[in-house]
Amino acid sequence: MTDKPNVIFIFSDQQRWDTMGCYGQELDVTPNLDQMAEEGVLFENAFTCQPVCGPARACIQTGKYASETGNFRNNIALPRDQKTIAHWFSEAGYKLGYIGKWHLASTGGEADIDIGPEFNYRTKPVPLEYRGGWKDHWLAADTLEFTSHPFSGHFFDENENKVEFEGYRVDRQTDFILDYIQKQDKDQPFFLFTSFLEPHHQNDQNTYVGPEGSKERFGDYEVPEDLAGTEGDWRENYPDYLGCCHSIDQNVGRIRKQLEEQGLAEDTVIIYTSDHGSHFRTRNNEYKRSSHEASVHIPMLIYGPGFNKGKEIEELVSLIDLSPTLLQIADLEVPEYMPGRTLQNLVDNSYENWRDEVFIQISESQVGRAIRTERWKYSVKAPNKDGTKHSRSDVYVEECLYDLENDPYEQNNLVDDSGYEDVRNSLKQRLIEQMKKANEKEPEIKSK
Numbered sequence: 001m002t003d004k005p006n007v008i009f010i011f012s013d014q015q016r017w018d019t020m021g022c023y024g025q026e027l028d029v030t031p032n033l034d035q036m037a038e039e040g041v042l043f044e045n046a047f048t049c050q051p052v053c054g055p056a057r058a059c060i061q062t063g064k065y066a067s068e069t070g071n072f073r074n075n076i077a078l079p080r081d082q083k084t085i086a087h088w089f090s091e092a093g094y095k096l097g098y099i100g101k102w103h104l105a106s107t108g109g110e111a112d113i114d115i116g117p118e119f120n121y122r123t124k125p126v127p128l129e130y131r132g133g134w135k136d137h138w139l140a141a142d143t144l145e146f147t148s149h150p151f152s153g154h155f156f157d158e159n160e161n162k163v164e165f166e167g168y169r170v171d172r173q174t175d176f177i178l179d180y181i182q183k184q185d186k187d188q189p190f191f192l193f194t195s196f197l198e199p200h201h202q203n204d205q206n207t208y209v210g211p212e213g214s215k216e217r218f219g220d221y222e223v224p225e226d227l228a229g230t231e232g233d234w235r236e237n238y239p240d241y242l243g244c245c246h247s248i249d250q251n252v253g254r255i256r257k258q259l260e261e262q263g264l265a266e267d268t269v270i271i272y273t274s275d276h277g278s279h280f281r282t283r284n285n286e287y288k289r290s291s292h293e294a295s296v297h298i299p300m301l302i303y304g305p306g307f308n309k310g311k312e313i314e315e316l317v318s319l320i321d322l323s324p325t326l327l328q329i330a331d332l333e334v335p336e337y338m339p340g341r342t343l344q345n346l347v348d349n350s351y352e353n354w355r356d357e358v359f360i361q362i363s364e365s366q367v368g369r370a371i372r373t374e375r376w377k378y379s380v381k382a383p384n385k386d387g388t389k390h391s392r393s394d395v396y397v398e399e400c401l402y403d404l405e406n407d408p409y410e411q412n413n414l415v416d417d418s419g420y421e422d423v424r425n426s427l428k429q430r431l432i433e434q435m436k437k438a439n440e441k442e443p444e445i446k447s448k
Helices: 031-039 053-062 085-091 169-182 234-261 319-329 418-437
Strands: 006-012 041-047 095-101 137-141 152-157 162-166 190-195 268-274 300-303 311-318 357-362 368-373 376-381 395-403 444-446
Touching: 006 234, 006 319, 031 234, 031 268, 031 300, 053 085, 053 319, 085 095, 085 190, 085 319, 095 169, 137 169, 152 169, 162 169, 169 190, 169 234, 234 268, 268 319, 311 319, 311 357, 357 376, 357 418, 368 395, 368 418, 376 418, 395 418, 418 444
Parallel strands: 006 190, 006 268, 041 311, 095 137, 095 190, 395 444
Antiparallel strands: 041 300, 137 152, 152 162, 268 300, 357 368, 368 376, 376 395
């Protein structure tokens, strides 16, 4: 046993918060995660700070917003001069492990900021210098959806050797996780970051793929209220989507069992969350990249030393909070440049003036910004800007205003309603302040 806890960060991809029983899912999709929520800390109102894969990952790795690292969209490598949680933990004496999807090692395309030269590791081994400081155990692919399919494929190890697998991807990735845990030296703490691709759709098949039998097992689902009566592709995909989530849950159970068998359960903090959700093409022509709850509201659970409280937290929290929270778990001083706050302060009620809003940056589908308060969702987007090329704008136009207290499923956009002008003006100023805190230039925000 060491004097610092082990840490396992379990990251799903594109998972809505309401897929889990602890968030209200009626079907028995996530019994293991529900148990972990009962034993640990459940964050009821957790949100991504960037609803797309690469940028969300960069935010967690660095503790900075996408506007600060330059990772405003996919296909921009994490800058090599950024200090990451891997660097921090390595300096603190931790053995590092990374298993799964990375999505931060390739750069290409146009941008209005300097993103450096183009290089592509999406289907090739990621060199050590582009692994963000994860220098010890490495079994990953930069873009796992390009090197694998749901039932076969390959990762690359730390020596850049191809490691093939057969069987459902979540199960096989977990086999590698269990092997890693079994081999750990109990005299040295470890930090394992594992990133599953599921329940993300399989890109080249343009569909969600659950384990065999998912359609039958989860076919009798209750339609989420934000999807009811809409078009999109949720009807053909939702049972398999739940099947993906169930598979991850079953493998979280395997991970926790392995920790118990190795005598590590009481000394390990487990964090479970996702990079963003999915609206199933009901808000734009793809699955996320919008300010809506289906895109930005995510699951977040923490269990282990300091978090074995059986507690539900209602305050608004963000992915941006996880880096400082991780550093505090390792008893490291949180640098002032990190805008997030340590979640331990919520768990032990030691906080003062916890935030009453979360800030969200949106790219690719638009150049967008949003804040989410307890009651309101307010978003803006840049006119005549391409979200795949432009990282920011001097001018934005109001896009959405939702009263989440009376319209939790965001069916009635109030952005044009003159009766809410004062609300919009107040939220506009709050959004501008958040943008400035993220080192963005103060913009002009125009009415729609």
